[in-house]
Amino acid sequence: MSYLGYVVGAYGVFAAVLAWDLVVPRLQVRRELRLARQRAARQAATPVPTELTR
Amino acid sequence: MNPLLRWFHQLGSPPTFDRFAARWAPWCHAGALVLLAWGTWLALFGVPADYQQGDSFRILFIHVPAAWMSMFVFGVMALYAAIAMVWHIKLCEILAMACAPVGAAFTVVTLATGSIWGKPMWGTWWDWDPRLTTELVLLFLYLGVMGLYHAIDDRRAAARAAGLLAIVGVALLPVIRYSVVWWNSLHQGQTIRMFGESSIDPSMVAPLWIMVGATKLWFAGSLLVRARADNLRRETGKDWVRRLAEGTR
Numbered sequence: 001m002s003y004l005g006y007v008v009g010a011y012g013v014f015a016a017v018l019a020w021d022l023v024v025p026r027l028q029v030r031r032e033l034r035l036a037r038q039r040a041a042r043q044a045a046t047p048v049p050t051e052l053t054r
Numbered sequence: 055m056n057p058l059l060r061w062f063h064q065l066g067s068p069p070t071f072d073r074f075a076a077r078w079a080p081w082c083h084a085g086a087l088v089l090l091a092w093g094t095w096l097a098l099f100g101v102p103a104d105y106q107q108g109d110s111f112r113i114l115f116i117h118v119p120a121a122w123m124s125m126f127v128f129g130v131m132a133l134y135a136a137i138a139m140v141w142h143i144k145l146c147e148i149l150a151m152a153c154a155p156v157g158a159a160f161t162v163v164t165l166a167t168g169s170i171w172g173k174p175m176w177g178t179w180w181d182w183d184p185r186l187t188t189e190l191v192l193l194f195l196y197l198g199v200m201g202l203y204h205a206i207d208d209r210r211a212a213a214r215a216a217g218l219l220a221i222v223g224v225a226l227l228p229v230i231r232y233s234v235v236w237w238n239s240l241h242q243g244q245t246i247r248m249f250g251e252s253s254i255d256p257s258m259v260a261p262l263w264i265m266v267g268a269t270k271l272w273f274a275g276s277l278l279v280r281a282r283a284d285n286l287r288r289e290t291g292k293d294w295v296r297r298l299a300e301g302t303r
Contacts, residue, residue: 011116013170021276025282032283
């Protein structure tokens with residue numbers, strides 16, 4: 001008996017979980033850097049007050 | 055100061071750790087992928103079929119390294135959590151919490167591949183056997199650590215609470231390890247030994263150790279990337295993150 005289906009299924013699960021583990025944290029890093037860029041752009045766009053305020 | 059000690063202290067600084075993780079994580083994953091490809095090739099095509107189990111024993115080459123990693127990662131997580139708790143090192147909190155999803159992933163692989171192997175060999179997908187049950191409890195512990203960490207707004211308080219759960223949870227590891235000795239178990243006993251002679255066929259040993267090395271390297275890469283993401287999240291708003299984001303570091 002070959003059990004091919006079981007072997008392919010097990011290796012498929014292994015590959016799928018590793019792929020998830022490879023991709024998701026990299027997307028999180030990209031997201032954090034994008035948010036930091038957007039924050040910096042917002043701060044740059046905010047006009048600096050020219051008058052002294054109380 | 056000793057240069058190695060100085061480097062270790064510098065690594066605790068968020069920007070230094072970010073540079074370190076960004077540099078080394080791809081190398082760890084690349085090395086792991088090479089070893090995984092090599093080990094998988096040997097496991098599927100290099101080793102003859104087992105005389106009793108046929109080809110289904112080839113699942114062992116992913117099941118056993120994943121099972122070892124599920125326990126190893128939990129131990130590492132508890133160690134980082136203990137260091138963070140004693141010396142209040144923020145990076146250790148981050149590293150401890152970054153361990154949890156990787157360990158949970160390896161535990162899922164262990165349970166799923168064990169279940170897939172169990173269907174043709176035991177005639178069932180699942181049995182409330184001591185080894186299987188304690189491994190399932192380990193998965194719940196990982197999920198508990200992750201859930202607790204995300205349930206509290208204050209990141210440092212969250213890491214301390216989740217770290218405490220990780221430290222307490224270490225008590226489960228010897229129970230998993232010796233469950234096949236302490237209780238009557240459907241799961242087979244210890245056949246592979248790090249020190250001393252293994253009772254599996256010598257042709258199976260090399261691919262197994264290659265896969266063990268691959269999963270260790272994979273963990274190092276995943277830990278670095280996940281810790282980097284959390285480090286950036288905690289440091290958001292700081293100048294070094296802004297400079298990094300704008301590509302002008």
